[in-house]
Amino acid sequence: MIRALIFDFDGLILDTETPDFTLLAEQYRAHGAELRVERWAAGLGTHGAYDPYAELEALIGQPLDGERLARERRARYLAHIEQQPLQPGVLALLADAEVRNMPRAIASSSDRAWVEGWTTKHAIRSRFHCIRTRDDVARVKPAPDLFLAAAACLDVAPEACLVLEDSPNGMRAAHAAGMACVAVPIPAMATADLPPHTLRLTSLADMSLADLLAAVEARQY
Numbered sequence: 001m002i003r004a005l006i007f008d009f010d011g012l013i014l015d016t017e018t019p020d021f022t023l024l025a026e027q028y029r030a031h032g033a034e035l036r037v038e039r040w041a042a043g044l045g046t047h048g049a050y051d052p053y054a055e056l057e058a059l060i061g062q063p064l065d066g067e068r069l070a071r072e073r074r075a076r077y078l079a080h081i082e083q084q085p086l087q088p089g090v091l092a093l094l095a096d097a098e099v100r101n102m103p104r105a106i107a108s109s110s111d112r113a114w115v116e117g118w119t120t121k122h123a124i125r126s127r128f129h130c131i132r133t134r135d136d137v138a139r140v141k142p143a144p145d146l147f148l149a150a151a152a153c154l155d156v157a158p159e160a161c162l163v164l165e166d167s168p169n170g171m172r173a174a175h176a177a178g179m180a181c182v183a184v185p186i187p188a189m190a191t192a193d194l195p196p197h198t199l200r201l202t203s204l205a206d207m208s209l210a211d212l213l214a215a216v217e218a219r220q221y
Helices: 017-030 037-043 052-060 066-082 090-099 112-121 145-154 168-176 209-220
Strands: 004-007 104-107 130-132 161-165 180-183
Touching (some): 004 145, 017 037, 017 052, 037 052, 090 209, 104 145, 112 130, 145 161, 145 168, 161 168, 168 180, 180 209
Parallel strands (some): 004 104, 104 130, 161 180
């Protein structure tokens, strides 16, 4: 039986990823190159796994001022994120979990300041019993450490936790942690092949928590 929910953050609770892809793709096109979504996705849900400007240099065959490009993108990116609402279904799922007294955690490869800042801005920080970020573990996703740390914080066995994830690296981490995983990829990844997962949704608004738990448990046993 599923007893606890562990949420990813970026892309799952707040879509911080689509603006990143859009802005980076614009920079690539400005240099006569095309950003492949499957290459960009290598950096989703983890940290330090993908250098987009080293790849762009290789594609165009000439050096770039990657630090300048990153600064320019970051400024525009933060302006976009300020306008992003919570992802559809997040608030309803949290409300359903609260009614059921299900423990809730966030496990994110981002740093604590990022996750705490945005969850506070959107007035949902208090709705999670625990937050674990890359500041808390030796290895980020796709290693299982974050999910295992979140389960330990909730005092729930890993096999009784349900992970909600959008990134392939996060799904690999959930699988390595021995946890059921609901995949909710962002639109850019809508047609992508994904690592092993228990159930795939287009949005957290697709199902009530009761139906989601029933569907996951039917596939597990």
